[in-house]
Amino acid sequence: MSRWDGIDEFVATAEAESFSRAAARLGLSTSGVSRAVASLEERLQTRLLYRTTRRVSLTDAGRAFLARCRQLIQDRDEALAAVGEEDGEPRGLLRMTCSAAYGERFVVPAVNAFALSHPRLSIEIDLDDAVRDIVSEGFDLAIRFGRLTDSRLIAKRLASRTRRLCASPDYLARAGAPKQIVDLEDHACVLGASDTWPFRDGEREIAFKPRGRWRCNSGQAVLDATLSGLGVCQLPNFYVDAAIAEGRLIPLLDNHRPADEGVWAVYPHLRLLPAKVRLLVEHLERVLAG
Known part of the structure; x- marks a missing residue:
């Protein structure tokens, strides 16, 4: 058993406050996520989550452990991304979300052109007028409008609308x-x-x-x-x-x-931004500014 076992499942569950939503985010079964978290708690001899029929919430120990686990996962993912993109070529899966109408009209055509230029990259676009929690739902990037308030995100202005x-x-x-x-x-x-x-x-x-x-x-x-x-x-x-x-x-x-509203690219705080996100944001900035 790896000492990493259960950490991704714990973080996803804590952020989603639900085993089922965490399972959907990770592409795993709900029972598998629940077992992984329970096994992690058993190894630590500490309860990390309170469980009810409707939701899960963090214990004090779980809250402290979550902050450290997030940093571990960020460091791991940044290291993997740095090795995988040493040649500067984006690869892997990029998940992004945007409102439906603006996405269909402007964002999707721009992303399609970007995808043609980077054949090693897979792209998943969720067009939804609801404001998705990109941290808890595992998105790499979102396009948003107007004032932004989520301190967990970095925002780069791409264009404006009125x-x-x-x-x-x-x-x-x-x-x-x-x-x-x-x-x-x-x-x-x-x-x-x-x-x-x-x-x-x-x-x-x-x-x-x-x-x-x-x-x-x-x-x-x-x-x-x-x-x-x-x-x-x-x-x-x-x-x-x-x-x-x-x-x-x-x-x-x-x-x-x-007043004009900003059109923003927003993404989670990372010390090393993956090339796939950085290059797509630069591409969207060039296209949407026009």
């Missing part, structure tokens, strides 16, 4: 155009996933709560509804710029447009 308020010419012919933010209270708003729309009044940030009879958590669906004349929407510029240029949508209240 939100634009707009409506179709047909709708505006019927309802008129809002002249100020408060006028939106009298308009049909086409609602997406967010409950508030950000605006700026000089240096002041304003959060407006739109109301309307139509809502969908898909940006593309919001765009289609707005083009159909159902009301006013606020969407990231990459959805609406082409329709505005073609005259199918009319921009509104541009003088109150919110």
Whole structure:
């Protein structure tokens, strides 16, 4: 039995607070993960986890042991990565996540071009509008927007996006155009996933709560509804710029447009960043900045 046995399983379980989620992350069976952690506790003669039917949590000894195990795993993985990538060529598996619409339109095509140039690299992309915990779920990289708060992650700005308020010419012919933010209270708003729309009044940030009879958590669906004349929407510029240029949508209240949001590559703190992550981030920065 290796003295490493059970450490990866323990760390994954502690971070996921679940044997089943840890098993999914590691590609193992739930019973196998549970047995490995129990065997580790037996060797240490110390309970590391409290177990209930719904979740697991760390004991005091487990919390102290987790910090050391994380460092051991990081050192091991960095050493393996350094040896495997001595020629600078990325290889192995890179797992990344991004929101669905932005990922499909911008990130995936850029990653595809990167993959063609690096045939030893395998890439797994998870497109999900939920903010995934990339540390506990074992992702190498995520693309995120706006303000970032997770201190476990390093962030590199790749590009920016802005939100634009707009409506179709047909709708505006019927309802008129809002002249100020408060006028939106009298308009049909086409609602997406967010409950508030950000605006700026000089240096002041304003959060407006739109109301309307139509809502969908898909940006593309919001765009289609707005083009159909159902009301006013606020969407990231990459959805609406082409329709505005073609005259199918009319921009509104541009003088109150919110500040640009950052588009960020985020990844866990590592003393030695693997070449596969470093080179892909550099590639995305070149492509997305344009």
